[in-house]
Amino acid sequence: MLAALAQTSSARLLRITIVALCVLAVCAQVACAAAGKDYYKILGVAQDASHQEIKRHYKMLSRKHHPDKNPGDKEAHERFIEVAEAYEVLSNDEKREIYNRYGEEGLKSQGGPGGGAGFHDPFDIFAQFFGGNVRFDRRGGERAKPRAPDVHIHMPVTLQELYAGIEVDVDISKQAICPHCDGSGAASPDDIDKCTTCGGSGMRVFKQVLGPGIVQQMQSKCDECNGKGKKISKPCPHCKGARVLRESDMLAVRVEPGMADGEEIVFEGEGDQHPDHESGSVVFHLQQQLHESYERHAEDLHAEVTVTLLDALIGFNRSITHVDGKSEIKLQRQGITPPGHVQRLAGKGMPRRRRSSDGKHGDLLITYWVQFPLSIDAEAQGYISAAFGGAVAWDDSNSRTTRDSKQHRGRQAPADRSSAHDEL
Secondary structure (H helix, E strand, C coil), X not given: CXXXXXXXXXXXXXXXXXXXXXXXXXXXHHHHHHHCCCHHHHHCCCCCCCHHHHHHHHHHHHHHHCCCCCCCCHXXXXXXXXXXXXXXXXXXXXXXXXXXXXXXXXXXXXXXXCCCCXXXXXXXXXXXXXXXXXXXXXXXXXXXXXXXXXXXXXXXXXXXXXXXXXXXXXXXEEEEECCCCCCCCECCHHHEEECCCCCCCCEEEEEEEEECCEEEEEEEECCCCCCCCEEECCECCCCCCCCEEEEEEEEEEEECCCCCCCCEEEECCCCCCECCEECCCEXXXXXXXXXXXXXXXXXXXXXXXXXXXXXXXXXXXXXXXXXXXCCEEEEEEECCCCCCCEEEECCCCCECCCCCCCCCEXXXXXXXXXXXXXXXXXXXXXXXXXXXXXXXXXXHHHHHHCCCXXXXXXXXXXXXXXXXXXXX
C-alpha cells in the first residue's frame, strides 16, 4: 500500500516537473524573441505585412538613410544597416518564420543576420533594387557605370486633384536584377569560369608586323566572352542567363496640393535595372484634364458666369460649386453688372506651394456675361421705355470695345448662336 502511494506521488511529481519545464521553455522562447530587434518596427510594417509592402517600405527607408545622402551621419548609417537586415529577414519566408518563433536569437543560432554567416552586405541588397549605383565611397577608384535611360509616364489628373492633392499607387512593369543569381547569370558561383581566350581581361590583344622592327599592337573586346572576362558553364534556371527578369513594382505617386500641369514627379533609381548600368529614374508627367467650369492660370482660377439681363441691371445673389467639388461660393452683386465684368474673390484660387505674403491660396476671378431675351412684347417694351426714358447715366466705355474686344465676346447666352449677330 505504501509502495503504491509512493509510486503515485512520484508520477505526479514527474508530470508537474515536465509541465514546469515546458512553461519555462516557452517563457524563455518568448523572452528571447522579445529581447532582440523588432524588424517589423524597423521597417514600419505590421506582422502580417505582404512581401510587396515589405519591399516598398524597405526601398523608401533605404533611400532615406543611405550613407551617400547622409554623409558623416553615423546614426543614418546604422539605420541603413538595420533596414537592410530587417528586409533580408522578413522577405525570406524561412527566416521570417524562425524570427517570428524564436526572435533574433533564433536567427543567430541558424547563422542568419547578426550571426555572421547568413547576413549579406547591406549595399549589395540595396544594389539589387537600384542597380548597384551607390558604391561611390566604398569603391573609390571604380569607373562609374553608364546610366540607363529614364522611364517617362504621362499621368492624367483633374483640376480638383491638383487642388486637393492625391496619392495614387501605380503598378509599373520594369526590368529587375535576377534575385536568384544576383545578376551573375549563373546557376551558382561555381558555374562562373574565367575566359580562357582573354585570360579574364575581357580584351584581346593583336600584334601586326608592319615592317622590319615595326610592330603594331591593337586590342579589341573579346568576342568569346563579350568583354566580360567570364564565361558561364551553367546558366541560371530562373533568368536563363539573362541576369535580369521582368517584375511589377508599386510606386506611391503623391500629387501635392497646388502642383501644376506638366510638373514632374521623379523617383530616382526606380527605372529598369541591369548589373552593368546605373538605374535611371521613373518620371511621372502630370497632365491636367479640362474642367467643365474652371480654368487655371498659375495660382489663380478663372470661371465664367452668365446672368440674365434683369440680374445684370438690378443685382443678384447666387452660389456656384468650388473646384474642390464640396464647398459653395456665394456671388453677390449690387446694381449694374456690365458684360465682361470681372469680380476677384481673394483666397479662392489654387493652393500656393511656396509661402507668400498674399496668402496660402491664389484668387478666383469670375467673368460675368449677360443673357439677353430673344424677344419682348409690346407691353414690356412700353415698361422698358418708361424705365429708361428718365435720367439714366450711360456707360460708353463698354459700348466702344464690346464688338472687337476679346474680353467682351458679346455673349448673348445662348439659345441660337447662328442668329447672335447683326444683319447687315
